[in-house]
Structures are given as C-alpha cells and as structure tokens.
Amino acid sequence: MTAYDARFRVWRGDAEGGSLRDFTVEVHDGEVVLDIVHRIQATQASDLAVRWNCKAGKCGSCSAEVNGRPRLMCMTRMSVFARDETVTITPLRAFPVVRDLVTDVSFNYAKAREVPAFVPPEGVAAGAYRMQQVDVERSQEFRKCIECFLCQDTCHVVRDHEENKAAFAGPRFLMRVAELDMHPLDAAAEAGLDRKRAAQEEHGLGYCNITKCCTEVCPEGIRITDNALIPLKERAVDRKYDPLVWLGSRIRRRSDSDPR
Known part of the structure; x- marks a missing residue:
C-alpha cells in the first residue's frame, strides 16, 4: 500500500x-x-x-x-x-x-499519596517474603498498570463532575486499594488500618457505579471493574452490613479492651 x-x-x-x-x-x-x-x-x-x-x-x-x-x-x-x-x-x-x-495530571499523584502503602508483616525480614502463586494471581494482574490515567479520564465520576474529585480516588487508585487488600502478606489490619473502610469512607468507592468504562479503555487489558472494584465493593459491604462480621468485630474490640 x-x-x-x-x-x-x-x-x-x-x-x-x-x-x-x-x-x-x-x-x-x-x-x-x-x-x-x-x-x-x-x-x-x-x-x-x-x-x-x-x-x-x-x-x-x-x-x-x-x-x-x-x-x-x-x-x-x-x-x-x-x-x-x-x-x-x-x-x-x-x-x-x-x-x-x-x-496537568497531578490530581492522580495527589490521590496516589492518599493510599497507604503496603504494610510488611511483623517478624519477617525484607527479602524473606514467601507466597504461593495461587495467592498472588488476583493482585498480580493490577501490577500491569502503566499509569496512563485513561481509566481516570474516561470515568464519568471524575470526567463530568469536577466537584467529585476531592472525595473520589478514581478507578486507578481504588484498584490499588483492592490490590493491597488482596495481598496475602499485607499486614494493614494488624497495624490498625482497615483498607475496606478507607475505600468506602476516604476514597469514594460508593461513587463508582461499575459502568466498566475504565476497563474498556485500559491498554493493558486489566479487568479493573470485574476483578478489582466489584470484589472490593463486596468486601466493603460485608464489613459494614453483614451481621456476623459486625458481631465478630464487636467481640474482638471488646476482647482487645478487656484489661484482664
């Protein structure tokens, strides 16, 4: 031609x-x-x-x-x-x-700084982490992200509503929260950090209505909605509304505060 x-x-x-x-x-x-x-x-x-x-x-x-x-x-x-x-x-x-x-994509770097980093497990030296491949396959997919911010751009919560930016991290960084929450060695909970609560209350997970537009434009083919955002929403809902989870958390808090 x-x-x-x-x-x-x-x-x-x-x-x-x-x-x-x-x-x-x-x-x-x-x-x-x-x-x-x-x-x-x-x-x-x-x-x-x-x-x-x-x-x-x-x-x-x-x-x-x-x-x-x-x-x-x-x-x-x-x-x-x-x-x-x-x-x-x-x-x-x-x-x-x-x-x-x-x-100017500095909005994205500001949101990245708001997501707490990986918390290493206590008593395990750096370089001594051991994980089975089956345990990391889910979160490994999200590491392919090249931070092109196309998902951030196409997400209508960010794209069409400037007022949402203060409260909404966007799909790229909610995916980062999901990745850390799925990580088999992340010790955030032991350090007092509840990633599911933070996703809902601090990073605006509830704003996402899973239209999958972020997934459609991802050049790496990451299934952002299906594999990160929906599972994170499910875990956040379980934590907040499941009566057994709620009862268990109350019992744990009472046990932790018992001076005996």
Whole structure:
C-alpha cells in the first residue's frame, strides 16, 4: 500500500482556551497516531506540545483522546481509521490543559499519596517474603498498570463532575486499594488500618457505579471493574452490613479492651 494524505484536527491552546486546527499529513504503512503528531511537529507546527516517552505502550505518557476515545497515541494504528476519515486529537478532558495535548495530571499523584502503602508483616525480614502463586494471581494482574490515567479520564465520576474529585480516588487508585487488600502478606489490619473502610469512607468507592468504562479503555487489558472494584465493593459491604462480621468485630474490640 502506498502513502496517502489524511486529514487531522488537533486541539491547540492552553488553560485560557483554544480551538481545533486542521492539518493534512502524509501517512505511511504501519504508522500510529503519535507518528503523525511528530510529523506535524516536524513539518507544520514546531511548537505543538505533546507528552511522550517510550513509544512502546509502557510509559503511559502519550495519553490523549482520538476521535473522542481515550487512547495511547503510540498504540493507536492509523489502519483502524478509514482513509477519508478526519482524525481528531484532543487532550484528556478530565484534567486541566497545560498546552495543546499536554494536561496537568497531578490530581492522580495527589490521590496516589492518599493510599497507604503496603504494610510488611511483623517478624519477617525484607527479602524473606514467601507466597504461593495461587495467592498472588488476583493482585498480580493490577501490577500491569502503566499509569496512563485513561481509566481516570474516561470515568464519568471524575470526567463530568469536577466537584467529585476531592472525595473520589478514581478507578486507578481504588484498584490499588483492592490490590493491597488482596495481598496475602499485607499486614494493614494488624497495624490498625482497615483498607475496606478507607475505600468506602476516604476514597469514594460508593461513587463508582461499575459502568466498566475504565476497563474498556485500559491498554493493558486489566479487568479493573470485574476483578478489582466489584470484589472490593463486596468486601466493603460485608464489613459494614453483614451481621456476623459486625458481631465478630464487636467481640474482638471488646476482647482487645478487656484489661484482664
């Protein structure tokens, strides 16, 4: 197949505002959207701002919205679009624009700091942890996350309701809570940290209504909703409303406070 000219609309602007600009760019076999953005920079708009790093789908830097869908530009092949189709590239809508296709994703780093880290088990030296593979398979899936924040961008709780950001961690970080809660060696409970309570009361788990939009855009194929968020919701509900769990927690608290 020979090269062809394709039409692109790229958002140009900054925090004060901007608009879509039209470009006609030559496309070659095997190219991805990020290749086109680089060609626009090289030939038509040298000041076009775009964030990227590895170009291998592993750093998560080149997140943008292509024809309205959150994607990694380096993993979006031009072959998925018809030759006569206009391809529109815009910045992630859920986060403030810095310039052009670059957004301020510091919201996500603030949320990451709010999730308490792994609590190592007492009496086990670092490097001496031993786990069976069957015990870590569930949480291991979540370690594939490259923090592209596409799930955060497409989640309507974050995307469409700015006022929710203070109380809602978003799917990426609720998945982190779920990962730690499933970890066979995490000793958070022994240290007085209830991850299920924190997920519900501090990280806004109840805001999630499991539409699975986060799962649909994950470039790593992580089943965020089915394997992390729904099980975490089930455990949080059990902890709060199951009468046997409630009775057991009351008995444990009474035993812990008994001076005898």
